Amino acid sequence: EADIYQTPRYLVIGTGKKITLECSQTMGHDKMYWYQQDPGMELHLIHYSYGVNSTEKGDLSSESTVSRIRTEHFPLTLESARPSHTSQYLCASSGSGLHIGYTFGSGTRLTVV
Amino acid sequence: AQSVTQLGSHVSVSEGALVLLRCNYSSSVPPYLFWYVQYPNQGLQLLLKYTSAATLVKGINGFEAEFKKSETSFHLTKPSAHMSDAAEYFCAVSGASYGKLTFGQGTILTVHP
Numbered sequence: 001e002a003d004i005y006q007t008p009r010y011l012v013i014g015t016g017k018k019i020t021l022e023c024s025q026t027m028g029h030d031k032m033y034w035y036q037q038d039p040g041m042e043l044h045l046i047h048y049s050y051g052v053n054s055t056e057k058g059d060l061s062s063e064s065t066v067s068r069i070r071t072e073h074f075p076l077t078l079e080s081a082r083p084s085h086t087s088q089y090l091c092a093s094s095g096s097g098l099h100i101g102y103t104f105g106s107g108t109r110l111t112v113v
Numbered sequence: 114a115q116s117v118t119q120l121g122s123h124v125s126v127s128e129g130a131l132v133l134l135r136c137n138y139s140s141s142v143p144p145y146l147f148w149y150v151q152y153p154n155q156g157l158q159l160l161l162k163y164t165s166a167a168t169l170v171k172g173i174n175g176f177e178a179e180f181k182k183s184e185t186s187f188h189l190t191k192p193s194a195h196m197s198d199a200a201e202y203f204c205a206v207s208g209a210s211y212g213k214l215t216f217g218q219g220t221i222l223t224v225h226p
Contacts, residue, residue, distance in 0.1 A: 006156075033213070040201070042218045043157075090156055094214075100145055100164060100207065102214055104156035 003027070006091050006105035013081055013112055021076045021108045023091035032074040033102065035090040036060060043090065049074055081112045115140040115206045119217035127225050132176075132191040134220050136204035139185065146187040147205040147214065148178055157203060163187060174198070199224045 004025040013019055025032065030051045035043040035058075045058030049068040063085070064078050074093075078085055088109045092102040120135035138144055145164050149157040161172025168180040178189045187204060201221045205214040 040219075040221065043203070043216045045213065048213060092157075101147055101159055101162050102149075102157070102205075104149075104158070106156045107154070109154065 004091060004093055004103050004105045006089075006108050008108060009106060010109050011111070013110070015082055015112055017081050019078050019081055019110070021089055021091075021110070023074045023076070023105060024072050025074075025093040025103070026072065027093060027095070027103065028071065029093035029095055029103075030071065031094045031096075032068070033092045033094070034058070034064075034066060034074070034076050035092065036062065037088045037090055037107075039088070047076065081110075083112045086110060086112050115144065115208045115215050117204050117206050117215055117217035119202075119204050119220050121220055122218060123221045123223065125223040125225065126194045128196055129193050132189070132194045132198065132222065134189040134202050134204075134222065136178075136187045136189065136217060137185050138187060138204070138206045140206055140208050142208045145207040145212075146178075146180060147207075148172065148176070148187075148189050149203045149205065149216075150174075151201045151203065151219075153200075160189070160202075194222075194224045196224050196226065198222060 007022045032049045034047040037043050044060035046062040047066040049055045090107045091105040094102045116139045118137045147162045148160040151157045161170045163180045171177045176191045204217040
């Protein structure tokens with residue numbers, strides 16, 4: 001079944017640690033996105049990609065980085081986690097034409113202590 | 114440029130009552146419009162989308178929305194609220210079939226017994 005997967009679902013980590021949030025999709029979508037969302041708040045686009053080896057920063061400045069080496073994989077990395085990075089991170093992919101619209105993963109809730 | 118305004122960050126209804134969540138958009142080109150629902154600690158799930166076909170769009174779980182160009186609105190309705198409808202709802206707009214979505218601030222729907 002075509003879907004989008006995020007791991008881990010929950011992560012508690014100490015300040016200064018390097019972390020990578022995984023996102024993979026099996027729908028063959030070229031476009032993928034990372035959003036940051038604080039509880040009960042709006043979504044902020046932090047990174048997006050329109051294809052392999054293509055990445056762009058989003059509307060909200062973020063200290064994280066992303067890579068897109070394979071179509072199905074769009075990981076997000078924080079080199080040195082800080083408490084201010086505590087948030088929920090949502091990954092999405094999208095088709096075009098009749099298939100326009102995002103499909104979201106279940107999210108990763110990150111807590112930096 | 115595109116933007117979305119959701120009127121009312123919190124809406125409370127009684128079980129069985131009409132649900133009306135308001136969304137107004139701004140887009141310099143004919144828009145694609147979406148409603149998503151988010152349950153606690155989950156990603157977003159697509160409820161329905163408007164892609165320039167019928168102006169009245171029916172979605173999952175009994176929800177529907179009507180595109181009104183003259184009012185630049187895309188309000189979400191459901192005739193009879195159910196307890197399971199309690200969640201946060203996001204309206205979104207895209208100006209192209211391949212473009213990024215811009216999300217509204219979200220509306221938290223509470224359903225009282």
